[in-house]
Amino acid sequence: MASTARVRRRASVILTMTLALMTVRADAKSQITRTLRMRTADARALTRDTYLYVPIRVPEGAWHVVKYEPSAKQEIVHHMLLYGCRDAAASGLDKVVGGMYSSGSHVATCGDGTSQALLYGWGKNAPPMHMPEDVGFRVGEGAFRVLVLEVHYLEKQSAGAVGKSGLDVILASGRPKMSASVLAWASYFSLQPGKKDELVAATCAYEQSRELKAFGFRVHTHDRGTIVRLDRLVGGDPGKPVRVLERDPQLPQEFELLSEKGTSLTVSAGDALRVTCSFDTTNETAVVNAGFGASHEMCNMYVMVYSDEPQYLSCLGSNDGSMGKFALEVGDAKQPIEDMDAVRARVVPSRVKWPALGGIGGIQATSDGEYVWMTNRGPNVWEAGSSLSEAKTIQEDAIVRMNLFTGAIDRAFGANAHVMPHGIRIAPDGSIWVTDTALHQVFQYSPDSGERVRAFGQAGVKRGGGEGFCAPADVLVLEDGSFIVADGYGLCPNRIARFGADGAYAGDFDLGSAGKVSVAHQLAYSQVRREIALADRENSRVILFDYAGKFKQAVDLSEHGFAYGLAWMGSSLEGLGGYYALCWTRDAPNPKTSLVRIFWTGDNAPVTHVWDLNAMGVIFKSPHVLAAQSSKNGGTASWGAGLTLHIGSTTSTIGKNYQRLWLGLNEPRALEPPSRSASAARGVAPPRLRAPAVLIAHPIAAILCAGLAVIALAHARRHRAPPAPSRPWPRDVESVAFRDFAADDDSDDDDSDAPPRDSAPIPPHRRGLKLAKD
Numbered sequence: 001m002a003s004t005a006r007v008r009r010r011a012s013v014i015l016t017m018t019l020a021l022m023t024v025r026a027d028a029k030s031q032i033t034r035t036l037r038m039r040t041a042d043a044r045a046l047t048r049d050t051y052l053y054v055p056i057r058v059p060e061g062a063w064h065v066v067k068y069e070p071s072a073k074q075e076i077v078h079h080m081l082l083y084g085c086r087d088a089a090a091s092g093l094d095k096v097v098g099g100m101y102s103s104g105s106h107v108a109t110c111g112d113g114t115s116q117a118l119l120y121g122w123g124k125n126a127p128p129m130h131m132p133e134d135v136g137f138r139v140g141e142g143a144f145r146v147l148v149l150e151v152h153y154l155e156k157q158s159a160g161a162v163g164k165s166g167l168d169v170i171l172a173s174g175r176p177k178m179s180a181s182v183l184a185w186a187s188y189f190s191l192q193p194g195k196k197d198e199l200v201a202a203t204c205a206y207e208q209s210r211e212l213k214a215f216g217f218r219v220h221t222h223d224r225g226t227i228v229r230l231d232r233l234v235g236g237d238p239g240k241p242v243r244v245l246e247r248d249p250q251l252p253q254e255f256e257l258l259s260e261k262g263t264s265l266t267v268s269a270g271d272a273l274r275v276t277c278s279f280d281t282t283n284e285t286a287v288v289n290a291g292f293g294a295s296h297e298m299c300n301m302y303v304m305v306y307s308d309e310p311q312y313l314s315c316l317g318s319n320d321g322s323m324g325k326f327a328l329e330v331g332d333a334k335q336p337i338e339d340m341d342a343v344r345a346r347v348v349p350s351r352v353k354w355p356a357l358g359g360i361g362g363i364q365a366t367s368d369g370e371y372v373w374m375t376n377r378g379p380n381v382w383e384a385g386s387s388l389s390e391a392k393t394i395q396e397d398a399i400v401r402m403n404l405f406t407g408a409i410d411r412a413f414g415a416n417a418h419v420m421p422h423g424i425r426i427a428p429d430g431s432i433w434v435t436d437t438a439l440h441q442v443f444q445y446s447p448d449s450g451e452r453v454r455a456f457g458q459a460g461v462k463r464g465g466g467e468g469f470c471a472p473a474d475v476l477v478l479e480d481g482s483f484i485v486a487d488g489y490g491l492c493p494n495r496i497a498r499f500g501a502d503g504a505y506a507g508d509f510d511l512g513s514a515g516k517v518s519v520a521h522q523l524a525y526s527q528v529r530r531e532i533a534l535a536d537r538e539n540s541r542v543i544l545f546d547y548a549g550k551f552k553q554a555v556d557l558s559e560h561g562f563a564y565g566l567a568w569m570g571s572s573l574e575g576l577g578g579y580y581a582l583c584w585t586r587d588a589p590n591p592k593t594s595l596v597r598i599f600w601t602g603d604n605a606p607v608t609h610v611w612d613l614n615a616m617g618v619i620f621k622s623p624h625v626l627a628a629q630s631s632k633n634g635g636t637a638s639w640g641a642g643l644t645l646h647i648g649s650t651t652s653t654i655g656k657n658y659q660r661l662w663l664g665l666n667e668p669r670a671l672e673p674p675s676r677s678a679s680a681a682r683g684v685a686p687p688r689l690r691a692p693a694v695l696i697a698h699p700i701a702a703i704l705c706a707g708l709a710v711i712a713l714a715h716a717r718r719h720r721a722p723p724a725p726s727r728p729w730p731r732d733v734e735s736v737a738f739r740d741f742a743a744d745d746d747s748d749d750d751d752s753d754a755p756p757r758d759s760a761p762i763p764p765h766r767r768g769l770k771l772a773k774d
Contacts, residue, residue: 032173033066034059038149039166042076044095045153049293051096053109054149054166055089062143064136065180067170068120069128077165078154079123079220079253084137084144084312084330085110093148109148117144117312117330118182121218121302122167123253132215132257135306136176143310154294181310181331183212183267183303185275187317191224191297193284200290200299202317203238203274204326205528206267209571209630211367212305214265216255217245220300224279224288225249228301230265232428232479233272235547236530238321241274242479245303249277255304267305268367269630270570272323272527275301275315308637323528332632336575337641337665340609343576345595345616345645348660348668352407356655357400360648362424362434362474363658365627369634371410372627372646373401374658375421375434381652382420391419391438399424399434399445404634404660405671413450423474423522423625429481435472437489442475456503464493466505476523476532482506486520486534494520496534498549509549517543522625524568524579533579535566542566542581542598555606560594561585565626565647574631574641576663582626582647593620595645595663611663618661624650631664640666 040052072080088111096107110116119137120129131137139147149167187202206212219228228249231241244265247256258264267273277299281288288297305311311331317324328334337343359377366372378396398418401411414421419438427433431453432445441457457468464470464487471489478484481501488494494517496509509532511517518538525532531552534543540558545551557563565582578599585591592614598606613620629644631637636644642664649657662668 034063034171034173036147036169036171037166038147038169039071039164040149040151041161042153042157042163042165043159043161045157046159048154048156050153050156051107051292052151052153053089053093053096054151055085055093056147056149058140058145058147058171061141061173062138062175063140063171063173064138064176065119065169066131066136066172067128067168068122069168069170070122070126070166071168072122072151072165074123074125076153076155076157076163078152079121080152080165080167081118081122081150082120082167082169083109083148083150084117084119084139085112085146085148086143086330087111087145089146089148107150109150110146117310118184118302118314119144119147120167120169121220121253121255123220124251126218126252126254129216129255131180132259132306134177135180135215136172136178137180138175138310139171142175152292178213178306178308179310180215180304180306181212181312183273183305183312183326184314185299185301185317186314187275187277187290187299187319189290189297189299189319191279191281191284191288193281193286193288195279195281197226198279198281199276200279200319201238201274201276201321202299202315202319203233203272203321203323204315204317205323205570206269206271206273206313206326207528207570207572207577208311208313208326208328208332209269209573209632210307210309210311210332211269211369211633212267212307212311214258214267214303214305216257216304217247218253218255218302219247219249219277220253220298220302221249221277221279222294222297223250224281224284224297225277225299226280227278228299229276230301230303231274231276233274233527234478234480234482235525235532236272236323236527237547238274240480240547241276244273245301255302265303266367268570270527270568273315275299275317309632332573334573334575335641336572338575340597342665343611343642343663344665345611345613345618345661345663346668347618348644348662349670350407350660351670352405354407354655354658355400355402355409357657358394358396358654359622359650359652360624360657361420361422361437361650363625363627363646363648364424364426365629365634365644365646366426367629367633369629369636369644370405371401371403372658373399373424373426373432374648375418375424376400377421377650379654380420381650394418394421399432399450401447402658411447411450413445417452422472423486425475425477427477427481427483428479431477433475433477433483435469435475435485437471437473440469440471442469442472442483442485454503456499462492464495469497473519473521474523476525478525484523484532486523488517488520490519494518496520496523496532496545496549507549509545510551513551514543514545514554515539521564522566524566526568526570526579528570533566533568535563535581537562537564539563540583542579553604553606555598555608557581557583557596557608560596560610561588561592564624567626567628567645569628569630569643571630571643574643574664576641576643580626580628580645582623584620584623593618593623613661618659620647620649620659621653622649622651624648635671636662636668639668640664642666642668 038054189200229246230244234240312329313326357376361375378394397412398414398421423435425433434443444453462470470492472487474486476484485497498506521537522535532545542555560583581596583594595611597609625648627646645661
């Protein structure tokens with residue numbers, strides 16, 4: 001048997017190495033490169049602060065930028081910026097005074113005046129930049145047909161100068177797998193003299209739909225700048241920044257790769273991002289204004305990002321502490337739906353079978369729309385009027401990640417560690433947080449290894465304040481690692497508790513002004529509104545708090561049923577932003593499920609719009625939790641305006657507790673894998689496998705590999721080992737022991753408001769479990 005394994009391994013290695021070598025050769029032959037050489041004559045800069053412009057047309061066909069190679073020196077050129085235009089450069093663009101962001105005139109580099117997008121920037125002898133593998137700036141057909149280089153000469157040059165300055169743009173044929181674009185920040189401001197640390201900030205909310213992955217960034221100020229940094233804002237609070245990126249603007253102003261800094265940045269719908277520049281004006285005697293000249297200052301950051309479709313956006317601040325919105329240069333234009341009655345909820349057709357999971361206590365989708373995380377209760381069901389003390393530990397993996405394109409569970413952990421897992425949350429650092437209402441605990445897990453990182457609270461012990469929890473239902477993790485817990489089920493005291501990143505108790509929210517809460521069920525969070533929201537389930541309402549935990553207002557949903565699920569949609573691309581509540585008329589003779597959108601049109605009064613899911617043919621037996629995902633992600637780019645809703649139920653039917661809905665104008669389609677769906681959305685045929693063509697080009701290698709493979713397989717068949725006998729998984733596990741913090745608290749886990757147990761017979765594998773439905 002050992003020799004069989006060795007032969008098979010050797011054959012596999014030879015085959016893999018040969019195909020890899022041939023694939024590289026095929027790629028090198030099939031991809032064409034071109035260099036666009038853009039130069040300005042230094043002798044033309046005969047005055048200070050001269051801006052020269054060089055337009056160039058991209059060759060016919062589809063191309064993408066793979067490298068930027070500057071040809072300039074700091075003592076001659078102050079900076080260079082490269083813009084993309086859809087069709088043509090502005091007429092007569094040659095030598096002007098101005099720049100993209102200044103307090104003076106705004107130079108239009110493109111003929112249509114609207115498609116100006118920044119592709120690259122250089123300053124202070126920055127080195128060449130290579131694009132990451134599979135990422136490039138799309139140019140040519142279907143993208144920017146003209147590029148315009150702006151070259152800023154800070155000082156006057158000699159009329160006899162013979163040098164030239166500029167940029168080489170190296171292109172590769174075809175479209176890249178992922179399209180690069182740039183987010184740009186700037187601000188209008190005035191700096192007071194004699195200050196060691198004068199700050200300027202620009203804050204904007206990202207309200208597009210596509211998830212953006214950052215891979216490089218560049219900063220720019222003039223000589224007074226000391227540091228430029230990018231922060232996330234905890235709860236949208238300008239006083240609680242979390243540092244993401246920073247760089248000294250006096251260093252070479254290159255696009256520094258995030259991979260080299262060991263950091264990452266993903267921008268999703270609803271994120272609030274702030275750029276702050278620090279200036280030293282101790283040597284100034286007068287006010288310094290923002291502008292393009294040597295006597296002025298600038299505060300800029302440029303972040304290169306990639307997605308399946310480019311999104312060029314700019315944030316222009318006024319240094320007044322306000323939060324603006326990113327302005328679109330090139331990308332997905334807003335197309336708000338005018339008639340909400342035309343929007344319908346439909347089940348997304350699936351070409352795969354969803355896995356056999358038990359009740360889903362919590363659900364969260366990744367922002368790219370490729371995965372959904374869920375808590376799996378296996379055979380445990382929480383029935384009405386029953387005590388959780390009789391529940392047994394779940395043998396199955398209680399925490400799972402499902403691929404929405406294949407239906408496969410690719411991450412699973414938490415077996416023999418949970419009893420009644422409830423809420424689940426993807427933290428900003430990617431870790432997975434889970435609450436367990438039976439264990440009275442909150443857990444943090446590694447998403448890759450499934451290793452438990454931390455546990456808060458005492459297993460099986462009901463506590464309050466900073467000592468622990470009493471049936472926690474949900475957890476929300478903020479940008480600084482602090483977390484908020486919706487605590488209290490049944491007769492447990494209801495509260496919203498705040499904890500620091502180190503787990504230290506930081507107090508409870510002000511529920512006194514909100515009135516009595518009955519089952520704090522699911523939390524939602526809006527950075528833009530600087531708000532924490534709670535689904536107050538049994539009171540059929542959504543309660544809104546500011547980030548500090550102070551009560552703002554409550555939205556009554558009693559006519560639609562109990563408020564079970566709650567999610568925030570940060571994208572305003574199609575006019576579908578706001579909170580979404582999952583309501584269920586649980587106790588009605590014919591229960592129905594409704595989806596309620598809560599949004600604002602300008603004043604302080606919330607507006608609601610309701611979709612009767614039953615009337616639309618979407619039926620749930622026991623709807624429980626909700627997650628929302630913005631459009632354009634997860635294979636939905638070609639579906640038109642809408643958003644995705646992931647709904648988890650807690651029925652006793654294994655495998656029937658997950659449902660994916662599309663809320664939009666058009667019918668959803670069956671999901672395709674990301675690469676295929678992205679190509680289809682762009683009208684490009686998906687790439688073919690390279691192996692057949694390569695094998696024809698290398699017949700000797702093909703024959704060698706095929707022969708080795710046949711020998712290995714034949715040898716393996718002759719020495720095949722008999723299959724190992726299957727062993728039944730042990731079904732008996734220890735029950736969790738519970739200790740109450742009140743002597744007369746024997747019925748605290750009862751949910752007297754829940755409906756009576758279904759009269760249908762209990763399956764044999766479920767008998768003996770007597771739990772309470774939530």
